[in-house]
Amino acid sequence: MYKKKFKTIIVGLGNIGMLYDLKNKNKNYYYTHSKSIKFSRNYDLKAGVDISNQKRNLFKKKFKLPVFKDLNTALNKVDINLLVIATDENNHFKLLENIKNFKKIKYIILEKPGGKNYKELNSIYKICEKNNIKLFLNYFRMYDDYYSKKIKDIFFRKSIEVIANYKRGIRNNCSHIINLLLMFNNPKSLKDIKIATFIKHFNNKNKIINVCWNNTKVIFIDPDIKKLSLVKIQVFSDKKYISSNNDLSEFDLYEKNKSTLISNNSEFNFYKTIKNFNKEKYQKLFYDNFEKKIKYYKYYKKISLLTSYIIDKMLIKN
Numbered sequence: 001m002y003k004k005k006f007k008t009i010i011v012g013l014g015n016i017g018m019l020y021d022l023k024n025k026n027k028n029y030y031y032t033h034s035k036s037i038k039f040s041r042n043y044d045l046k047a048g049v050d051i052s053n054q055k056r057n058l059f060k061k062k063f064k065l066p067v068f069k070d071l072n073t074a075l076n077k078v079d080i081n082l083l084v085i086a087t088d089e090n091n092h093f094k095l096l097e098n099i100k101n102f103k104k105i106k107y108i109i110l111e112k113p114g115g116k117n118y119k120e121l122n123s124i125y126k127i128c129e130k131n132n133i134k135l136f137l138n139y140f141r142m143y144d145d146y147y148s149k150k151i152k153d154i155f156f157r158k159s160i161e162v163i164a165n166y167k168r169g170i171r172n173n174c175s176h177i178i179n180l181l182l183m184f185n186n187p188k189s190l191k192d193i194k195i196a197t198f199i200k201h202f203n204n205k206n207k208i209i210n211v212c213w214n215n216t217k218v219i220f221i222d223p224d225i226k227k228l229s230l231v232k233i234q235v236f237s238d239k240k241y242i243s244s245n246n247d248l249s250e251f252d253l254y255e256k257n258k259s260t261l262i263s264n265n266s267e268f269n270f271y272k273t274i275k276n277f278n279k280e281k282y283q284k285l286f287y288d289n290f291e292k293k294i295k296y297y298k299y300y301k302k303i304s305l306l307t308s309y310i311i312d313k314m315l316i317k318n
Contacts (some may be wrong), residue, residue: 005044006107006291007079008037011071011095012086013059016111016138022058030284033084033109038063040287046078050201072100081106086138089113089171093120102131107294112137113175113182127299134297137304139179140286141248143293146276152184154242154253154274159215163234165223170314174220177231179307180248187213187308193306195313209314212317220314241268249279 010017010033020031030036037043047066048059056067068074082106085092093113096108108128114137115121117207128135141147162181166174187193196210207222241254254268278285293300 004081005042006037006082007044007046007070008082008084009047009049009074009078009080010037010045010084010086011036011049012088012111013048013052013055013067014086017050017084017086018048018055018062022062025143026280029280030282032129032283033086034036034059034063036284036287037084040284043082043287046080047074049074071095072098075099075101075104080104082109082158083107084109086111088310090116096124098128102133105133105291108133108135108289110135110137112139112179112304113171113308113311114304115308118305118312121305121308125305134294135288136293136297136300138286138305139176139304140179140282141176142183142300142303143286143289144276145289146278146283147180148183151251154240154251159237160217161236162216162218163219163236164220165232167222167231168221170220172310173231174222174314175311176248177220177233178310179303181216181218181233182303182306182310185214185216190306190309193310193313195310195316211310211314247279249276250274262266 013019013034016032017059018032018034021035022132024031030039034048037045045063045065047068048056048063049068049071050056050059053069056069059065059067059170066074066078068077069165076312077262085095085108089111092110099105110124113121115124125135130276164174164177164181166177194212196212207279211218211220231244231248232246233242233244233248238252239256241256243252243254244250251274252269253272253274257267257269
């Protein structure tokens with residue numbers, strides 16, 4: 001367990017790095033790395049890095065801390081042990097490859113999905129491990145006990161079928177669903193993952209991709225539904241049915257109605273709702289939980305790489 005404070009530099013002061021919370025006036029919301037780290041007791045935010053002069057000025061005005069245009073300059077001037085990278089995914093590998101001094105860095109938190117593709121993410125892990133750095137991807141639900149314990153317990157050990165709706169692309173939002181489902185049931189090897197050889201288009205609006213691993217079958221749908229803001233899943237087994245809300249923070253649970261043989265949703269009776277009352281603090285909860293999750297590094301690495309692999313295969317079919 002890391003007992004000292006995490007002395008932190010944030011690279012990338014865009015939306016997830018800083019801007020979302022500047023736009024949101026609600027003090028109880030924590031959507032960005034900057035605000036979450038600043039108000040987490042185990043962290044000491046030391047500096048920010050961004051190529052944009054405007055964003056650097058905003059960071060300096062808001063946090064009263066040093067800000068740099070170049071990461072290597074920041075590493076030479078600031079003592080840290082945690083590096084947060086919130087830049088565009090296309091720059092992640094190049095950014096890490098160009099770091100001249102890794103000695104200060106013990107941990108890196110990297111924005112999902114981690115790189116341009118599975119191969120590049122694997123190379124990023126190798127760079128980090130070569131320099132004795134533990135790398136964690138910012139799939140915040142993966143580190144939240146609400147999902148890893150409460151929600152995982154209600155999912156089924158046997159075969160399940162999932163209908164997963166997502167908006168804003170496979171890499172951006174669908175990746176959250178993939179990552180979550182892999183937490184509950186992950187394949188032993190990449191060979192166990194099967195991607196359907198077809199995509200159906202309904203009225204040129206709905207794109208459907210079928211993905212299977214172990215006893216899990218998932219139908220991913222990109223629907224033409226404006227009210228679907230982020231992601232939503234429905235999970236079926238022979239005895240239970242689970243339906244989430246539009247950001248996976250709330251799950252309605254249903255049990256099989258023994259008195260009916262009708263094969264549709266009416267055969268299930270509602271019995272319970274499980275809510276995550278901390279959804280406005282997702283990013284802060286990630287940092288609050290990070291220290292005790294470090295020991296599970298190998299598990300998080302496996303799930304993150306599997307997520308990236310499935311993303312690649314789905315994009316080929318898209």
